[in-house]
Amino acid sequence: xxxxxxxxxxELPATGRIIAISDVHGNLEYLRGLLDKxxxxxxxxxxxxxxxxxxxxxxxxxxHFLMDFSRRQRCYFVMGNCDYWFDADDHTKPCIDWxxxxxxxxxxxxxxxxxLAQMCERVGYPxxxxxxxxxxxxxxxxxxxxxxxxxxxxxxxxxAGRYIFVHGGLPKGPREQWGAWACMKNDDFMSQGLKFDNWxxxxxxxxxxxxxxITQANPIIxxxxxxxxxxxxxxxxxxxxxxxxxxxxxxxxxxxFVSYDRFPVRRVKTxxxxxxxxxxxxxGDNRVEILSRGEEFSLIKHVRTGYxxxxxxxxxxxxxxxxxxxxxxxxxxxLEAGDEVSVVEETSRGYLVKHNGVSGWYYxxxx
Numbered sequence: 001x002x003x004x005x006x007x008x009x010x011e012l013p014a015t016g017r018i019i020a021i022s023d024v025h026g027n028l029e030y031l032r033g034l035l036d037k038x039x040x041x042x043x044x045x046x047x048x049x050x051x052x053x054x055x056x057x058x059x060x061x062x063x064h065f066l067m068d069f070s071r072r073q074r075c076y077f078v079m080g081n082c083d084y085w086f087d088a089d090d091h092t093k094p095c096i097d098w099x100x101x102x103x104x105x106x107x108x109x110x111x112x113x114x115x116l117a118q119m120c121e122r123v124g125y126p127x128x129x130x131x132x133x134x135x136x137x138x139x140x141x142x143x144x145x146x147x148x149x150x151x152x153x154x155x156x157x158x159x160a161g162r163y164i165f166v167h168g169g170l171p172k173g174p175r176e177q178w179g180a181w182a183c184m185k186n187d188d189f190m191s192q193g194l195k196f197d198n199w200x201x202x203x204x205x206x207x208x209x210x211x212x213x214i215t216q217a218n219p220i221i222x223x224x225x226x227x228x229x230x231x232x233x234x235x236x237x238x239x240x241x242x243x244x245x246x247x248x249x250x251x252x253x254x255x256x257f258v259s260y261d262r263f264p265v266r267r268v269k270t271x272x273x274x275x276x277x278x279x280x281x282x283x284g285d286n287r288v289e290i291l292s293r294g295e296e297f298s299l300i301k302h303v304r305t306g307y308x309x310x311x312x313x314x315x316x317x318x319x320x321x322x323x324x325x326x327x328x329x330x331x332x333x334x335l336e337a338g339d340e341v342s343v344v345e346e347t348s349r350g351y352l353v354k355h356n357g358v359s360g361w362y363y364x365x366x367x
Contacts, residue, residue: 016043022203026056050080050167
């Protein structure tokens with residue numbers, strides 16, 4: 001049986017900014033940095049579009065920060081797939097005992113301890129192969145009742161009239177039939193050919209994954225379909241950033257954004273032209289063949305397209321004979337002297353940088 005989406009209808013105030021943030025993923029440093037840049041006022045409304053937890057290092061601390069933040073600032077929360085725990089009655093996501101136990105025992109499936117593991121650590125509850133899930137749920141439920149109540153209160157969709165906020169995306173079909181899980185985890189939402197009358201603001205799918213030859217981390221605004229994708233790949237992407245979509249007032253379509261990352265900013269000393277040809281290998285389509293392995297760089301061939309490029313050797317990973325790589329590009333950015341860039345990687349050959357949210361290589365000198 002499919003659990004239907006919880007849709008919360010709200011009325012936004014006539015004054016003040018509406019600010020949408022998604023996919024914090026337990027990165028409290030980035031969240032604090034972004035909020036500082038936003039310089040919030042009492043008139044502003046902040047809507048978190050899901051996945052405030054998991055994958056990053058501080059899920060529990062981030063949750064506590066946001067619980068306190070919600071007492072000081074007008075804000076709303078949409079539930080994301082990474083916020084969805086302890087619903088044993090909903091089998092559309094395998095959040096039942098075996099899944100939770102496996103997630104705990106595999107250290108967040110290799111991504112590091114998540115919310116539940118951090119809760120266990122906070123109360124000194126051991127995670128062992130003999131873990132009794134009934135006892136586990138009883139202990140954590142008693143130790144963190146307010147935290148679980150806060151999470152459980154999150155709807156899957158916030159309908160604010162002109163704007164609809166959701167984590168993954170809106171499923172096809174009438175809203176009374178929307179499934180909760182389909183709203184929380186709706187992969188590749190912008191590529192489904194859907195169009196809406198009102199603006200749908202979603203996270204979940206890092207905007208970098210919509211790139212083919214060039215990758216960028218800024219929000220994507222599709223005015224024809226009325227969809228805005230805002231997940232900047234915070235935590236998940238080496239060049240990721242935390243984005244905030246800014247709507248100046250209720251009813252406006254003059255969208256802007258503010259972003260935060262921790263990369264050092266430097267200036268270009270000498271101009272360089274952009275590359276005429278490039279490719280972006282990204283998650284989900286990142287199987288490669290190693291043609292020549294080097295200590296710092298390796299020559300690889302992208303299996304699906306046959307495209308060849310040199311990438312950092314440390315980006316390669318895999319097992320059972322299948323080799324994959326982190327998201328990577330050979331795009332050379334067109335840059336002018338004096339341009340500011342954020343340095344993602346410094347190598348013996350040059351710099352992987354971001355300029356206006358677009359990632360690529362610079363082979364000159366930075367000052």
